[in-house]
Amino acid sequence: QSALTQPASVSGSPGQSITISCTATSSDVGSYKLVSWYQQHPGKAPKLLIYEVSERPSGVSSRFSGSKSGYTASLTISGLQAEDEADYYCCSYAGIRTWVFGGGTKLTVL
Amino acid sequence: QVQHVQSGAEVKKPGASVKVSCKASGYNFTNYAIHWVRQAPGQRLEWMGWINIDNGNTKYSQKFQGRVTVTRDTSASTVYIELSSLRSEDTAVYYCAREYGTRFDYWGQGTLVTVSS
Numbered sequence: 334q335s336a337l338t339q340p341a342s343v344s345g346s347p348g349q350s351i352t353i354s355c356t357a358t359s360s361d362v363g364s365y366k367l368v369s370w371y372q373q374h375p376g377k378a379p380k381l382l383i384y385e386v387s388e389r390p391s392g393v394s395s396r397f398s399g400s401k402s403g404y405t406a407s408l409t410i411s412g413l414q415a416e417d418e419a420d421y422y423c424c425s426y427a428g429i430r431t432w433v434f435g436g437g438t439k440l441t442v443l
Numbered sequence: 444q445v446q447h448v449q450s451g452a453e454v455k456k457p458g459a460s461v462k463v464s465c466k467a468s469g470y471n472f473t474n475y476a477i478h479w480v481r482q483a484p485g486q487r488l489e490w491m492g493w494i495n496i497d498n499g500n501t502k503y504s505q506k507f508q509g510r511v512t513v514t515r516d517t518s519a520s521t522v523y524i525e526l527s528s529l530r531s532e533d534t535a536v537y538y539c540a541r542e543y544g545t546r547f548d549y550w551g552q553g554t555l556v557t558v559s560s
C-alpha cells in the first residue's frame with residue numbers, strides 16, 4: 334500500500350518558522366493534489382488545518398500554509414507559538430476511494 | 444453546529460467483536476460520507492474505511508477487509524463500525540469523521556477500545 338513519510342519530530346523557537354514534509358512513496362498518491370494536514374493535541378481529536386495542498390478552512394490561522402512539489406507536500410507554520418506544540422499528520426487521497434495518513438510529526442516549541 | 448458524538452469506551456476480550464457508534468447532528472446527514480480512523484496508543488492515525496450515507500456504499504482498507512463492517516441508520520443520524528476477531532493490536536481510539544471534498548472536516552471525540560484478556 335502507498336505510504337506517506339514524515340519526519341518523526343521537528344522543533345523551533347517561538348516566533349520562528351518551521352516546515353514539515355510529507356513524501357509519497359508511490360506515484361498514485363504523489364500525483365494527487367488532495368493532500369490535507371491535521372493538528373492533534375494530546376488526548377484530542379485531530380483538527381483540519383489545510384486541504385487540497387494549500388487551502389485553509391475558515392477559522393484556521395493564516396500562520397499555517399501548505400504547498401507541494403512533486404511527490405512531497407509541506408506544511409509551514411510561521412510565527413511559532415507555544416500552542417502550536419502538537420502532532421501533525423498529512424493525509425492523501427490514494428485512489429479508488431481510499432485514503433492514507435502519514436506517520437505523524439511531533440512539533441516541539443522550545 | 445456540526446457535532447459527532449461517539450459511544451463510550453469498551454473493554455473486550457480477544458476474539459470478541461465491538462461496535463462503536465457515531466451520532467451526527469447540525470447538518471444534512473444524508474449528503475455526506477463518514478469515515479473511520481483509528482489510533483493505537485502512541486501511534487499514527489490509520490484510515491479504516493467509509494460509508495456513503497445516502498446509498499450505504501462502503502469501502503474498507505485492505506488491512507481490515509473481512510473484519511470490519513460500517514453501517515448507518517439514517518433515521519437516527521448514526522453510523523456504526525463493527526470490528527470482529529479482536530486482538531490486542533486493535534486496542535486504539537476509534538474516530539469517526541465527516542468527509543467534505545476528500546478532507547475530514549469534523550471529527551468525533553473518539554472512543555477507546557481496549558482488547559485484553
